[in-house]
Amino acid sequence: MAILMDGKQTAEAIRLQIADEVVELKEKGKKIPHLAAILVGHDGASLTYVTHKVKDCEQVGFKSTLLRFDADITEDFLLDQIDKVNDNHDIDGLIVQLPLPEHISVEKVTSRILPQKDVDGFHPSNVGKMVKSQPTFISATPFGIVKLLEHYKIDTKGKHCVVIGRSDIVGTPMSILLSRKTYPGDCTVTLCHSRTPDIAAFTRSADIIVAALGIPEFLKGDMVKEGAVVIDVGITRVPDSSKKSGYSLTGDVKFDEVSPKCSYITPVPGGVGPMTRASLLLNTLLASKKIV
Numbered sequence: 496m497a498i499l500m501d502g503k504q505t506a507e508a509i510r511l512q513i514a515d516e517v518v519e520l521k522e523k524g525k526k527i528p529h530l531a532a533i534l535v536g537h538d539g540a541s542l543t544y545v546t547h548k549v550k551d552c553e554q555v556g557f558k559s560t561l562l563r564f565d566a567d568i569t570e571d572f573l574l575d576q577i578d579k580v581n582d583n584h585d586i587d588g589l590i591v592q593l594p595l596p597e598h599i600s601v602e603k604v605t606s607r608i609l610p611q612k613d614v615d616g617f618h619p620s621n622v623g624k625m626v627k628s629q630p631t632f633i634s635a636t637p638f639g640i641v642k643l644l645e646h647y648k649i650d651t652k653g654k655h656c657v658v659i660g661r662s663d664i665v666g667t668p669m670s671i672l673l674s675r676k677t678y679p680g681d682c683t684v685t686l687c688h689s690r691t692p693d694i695a696a697f698t699r700s701a702d703i704i705v706a707a708l709g710i711p712e713f714l715k716g717d718m719v720k721e722g723a724v725v726i727d728v729g730i731t732r733v734p735d736s737s738k739k740s741g742y743s744l745t746g747d748v749k750f751d752e753v754s755p756k757c758s759y760i761t762p763v764p765g766g767v768g769p770m771t772r773a774s775l776l777l778n779t780l781l782a783s784k785k786i787v
């Protein structure tokens with residue numbers, strides 16, 4: 496039976512460490528890390544995510560600023576607001592919650608954030624640094640997965656890792672991180688996506704699988720070999736009348752079939768999600784220390 500990789504507990508340990516560091520900074524009269532978040536529009540899920548991020552900051556003692564704008568603001572207006580945050584010396588990190596309304600270019604927005612305040616790690620220069628294994632902000636979800644692999648001392652050297660999904664924020668950075676010449680890394684990585692025929696042929700030979708495609712229960716028991724490590728990134732709201740909310744959060748892995756075959760597996764919820772949130776705090780701390 497698999498060992499559960501408990502993201503909730505691991506993230507809590509990271510948060511406690513950060514909170515201790517903030518207490519020390521306060522005692523020494525040093526600057527307190529400060530995260531700013533921009534939310535455009537009134538999408539319920541986006542509001543929930545941003546609210547969590549602000550709450551997380553409060554919990555560890557960071558300062559936070561939430562800037563909310565209507566969905567009909569112009570792209571130029573948003574870029575001006577980003578410039579203002581860039582110029583505000585008290586703010587260490589800035590995130591702009593995605594998705595943005597269609598008339599606003601995500602590329603322009605992410606490129607406008609000063610790289611040294613880009614705690615989401617989406618700026619092209621930070622992505623380039625990650626590819627070149629230079630110190631930088633690694634986007635929160637891949638960073639959280641790296642921390643989880645470290646925490647559970649998962650052996651990655653020489654392993655075959657299959658990543659399913661090639662998004663800019665999860666699959667692609669994950670494939671790069673695991674192929675880097677370091678720990679966790681040194682994997683032989685196969686990156687699968689919607690145009691990959693017969694994904695099972697790849698996953699069946701994988702020592703490590705990162706499922707990040709957003710299709711509930713895509714990875715079935717017969718697609719996984721005995722002893723594999725399975726990281727489930729997917730979070731999809733699936734209608735569930737037994738829940739008060741009317742839905743349950745479902746991962747990309749058919750947990751009941753896959754977990755008996757694994758050595759380690761992340762649950763959903765309680766796996767990658769909490770690690771993503773803790774990683775944003777880690778990046779904000781790094782930004783405030785001007786390490787990156």
Ligand code: NAP
Nearest residue numbers: 636660661662665688689707708709728729730767768771
């Ligand atoms: P995304 O931008 O929609 O990308 C999905 C990727 O999956 C794409 O590369 C797509 O391929 C690929 N894909 C789609 N259908 C496929 C199929 N049938 N077979 C193989 N590949 C397929 O999604 P994302 O932002 O990476 O997120 C993925 C999932 O992770 C979602 O459920 C999301 O909610 C979740 N997520 C969780 C966290 C967390 O903190 N736990 C954070 C971020 C995302 P193409 O490139 O060919 O279209």
